[in-house]
Amino acid sequence: AQSVTQPDIHITVSEGASLELRCNYSYGATPYLFWYVQSPGQGLQLLLKYFSGDTLVQGIKGFEAEFKRSQSSFNLRKPSVHWSDAAEYFCAVGVYGGATNKLIFGTGTLLAVQP
């Protein structure tokens, strides 16, 4: 069955520090992978996606993610975190085929940023 695991429920980093949020997926076919961010009281905003091609993808707000098929991972990174990055981050795998077209989400990682 398809699934997404985000091992870190809560992460705290200092402003200006680097960030890596982990995501592992389980999916039998070619994975289509997404990172979304949810700020308090807001909806889910797409940060970046991987469909094919270059395994290092760039997104908005200075985020990037690297797809590693051998590790079934799609970790999100940012070299220098800003206080405004405090939010909850969700990794998702797109499940497609026939009539199926949906996202399977991980449980999310809540990021806190210390001044």
Next chain:
Amino acid sequence: EPEVTQTPSHQVTQMGQEVILHCVPISNHLYFYWYRQILGQKVEFLVSFYNNEISEKSEIFDDQFSVERPDGSNFTLKIRSTKLEDSAMYFCASSENDSGLAGVDTQYFGPGTRLTVL
């Protein structure tokens, strides 16, 4: 930039009452979805909708739930008789086939409606 909108932002209802959650997808999108997020839990797929019919529904989407596209712009989720466990944030999403890969798309989400069932 086009966005998905949802109304109301917060709905409070009594158990057993019917509620309708409203969504206006991005105007040129053809695929529509509802997801929900119970407090503290992951976002879960409910239903997908294309060409005026349900494409897929999860086991959560039982007979109490229905979706409709009543006109060219709105997409609604109806819960016929709400239960306490229906309390959640409900997200609408829409997509077009923007990837060039058959059936693969990017879903854009609205801000959500928080449903509280008392």
